[in-house]
Amino acid sequence: MDYLNDLESVWGMDDTPEKVKVLERIIAGADLYNNIEDGIEAREMLIDTCLTVGLPKKQLQAFSWLIKKWEDVDSDYYIDTDNLFWQYKWICYYVPTFDEVSKAQIDGLLNDMKEKFEQQNYSLRPYYKVCTLAAMSMGDVEKAKELFEKWSTTKGDYLNDCPACETSVQVHYFCFIQDYETAEKTAKPIIEGKQLCAKVPHFTYGDMALAYLTLGNEKMAQECFDKGYPLVEKQSSLLTPLGQLLKYLVLTNQTEKAREVINTNLEIVLQAKNGLDRLIFLQAAYPLFDREKEADLIEMTKALTAKFDARNGNNYYQDLLNK
Template sequence: MNYLEDLETAWQMRDDDPARIKVLEQAILGADMYNDIPNGIEARDMLIDTCLYVGFPKKQLQAFSWLVKKFEEDCPDVDGFDLLWKYKWIAEHVPMFDEVSKAQIDALLNDMKVKFEQRGYSLRPYYKVSTLGAMRMGDRAKAEAYFEQWQKAKSDYMNDCGACETNDVVHYHYFMEDYEQALKKAEPIVTGKQSCAEVPHLTYGFTVIAYFKTGDLEMAQQCFEKGYPLVEKKSSLIPPMASMIQYLNLSGQHEKAKDVIAINKETALASESGLDKLLFLQAAFPFFDAEVDKDLIQLTEELTAKFDARNENSYYSERLAK
């Protein structure tokens, strides 16, 4: 039973090692073949963790869906707390796929809400991921309504760490184009008082633009110089990478922008997330050549249309036109 060796090998690898995905997928195949439910659960738990770090959300969603099914079958080997903790990650990222409909997103969020209520947990995480989902779908009114509920809801041990909570609040104010408030909320992160695995990486993607928009060009450049090395060629950090390109364009650093696009293009285009790919393409769009890059131009326009059609608005079309 080589899959047990694969599982042992995976335990010895770093969570953020992309090679770990293939090893875990082999372990899952073997566990399923022998109907070894406990090790199938363990391998999928590890796969979800690794996909979070290295950026394979579809693989993550597939593994999670299998775990949810076992959970609903009252499988004693599924850790309910761990499953609901991971539910936050899944619910946050599912709007990033244009092939997932609004109805499917709403159903997933509602299922998360029901499961949290059944276990007696605060709905604060539900309101937060609903806010983030509305933002990714370009719905300002819904984002504002969910944000208010998020901020009012009580905290419990299902909450994310302080740095992640702060970053997501910064993200909301950035999305609402309240750049001064975004920078005010970002202060604990910018000064190094709060950090975690992906913070300040993500936060610099917001502050680099916010500082530029509020006229603090020196701080904007500092955010770029500190932030870009953290996100370069990182498939799980394409949105802040796209913001770095946008900043270089706004600040007139066009040759540097072209270099950053060239270095990160392969990573962005290989992403499973259609939205991550779109954010990169829209940031790079002003630098595309009508002849040389006609395929990329077409892809940008197609993805823009797909997300706007799914979201039933023109948010990404308007974003591209700016």
């Protein structure tokens, strides 16, 4: 029962791919010996670790097991509902970013989240937030606007995200609908360092580099890149802002720096399990790909673009590629 030794040691480990491997060994051992309690503990830790490391598919697998145990009314094992439902937000955020997940599956998961939050008398504000993000991931502008209104007007509770995260996603939304003036105003407390958290301002710098550029504030756009890139370089859980910052370099003709960013980060991008993260980076890099030497990357970008648009039922990502 070596997995028990792993369970003792894993608490002192940083969130790294190695920790994920250790937790997976613990889960395998706990399942082999039908040790439900340790299986619960290891999966809860795995979900948290994968959020940092950037392995959302492993998160989903662990969460699916936990939710089934939580739903088992005959189970004698305790699963913290608040913690589980907090993690539900993460899962629903990431699922639409997988190209292999169908729209029906996404809708099914979101509906299940709503039902469970209502049954437990939680606020639906987090539900409307992840639905807004899902609509954005699927390029549905009108639906995103409708859901953003519900998110904004629904009172939150203690399962609401921190102020910095709320602001960051609002900025992302305003950039998505191309309301860059409102994005600039909304981002002000983050840009000024008044709102911070584990992944803010990391995400905001990516959005605002492009927003400031569109608004003609080249100084602030460059400042967002200069401050943002060191935060996201070679970070597998931060590929979306990395792709946005790369796009900024391409749009401002900083070709040498853009190629450096591509070369430095391409390996982790290609290893990413999250198809949308890969697509955002590849589309940003697309204008610089050598049509002969990097034909495989060109075809990969086109194929992934077509796959997401087919799933989403629109031409949103093809239109972005054509710009």
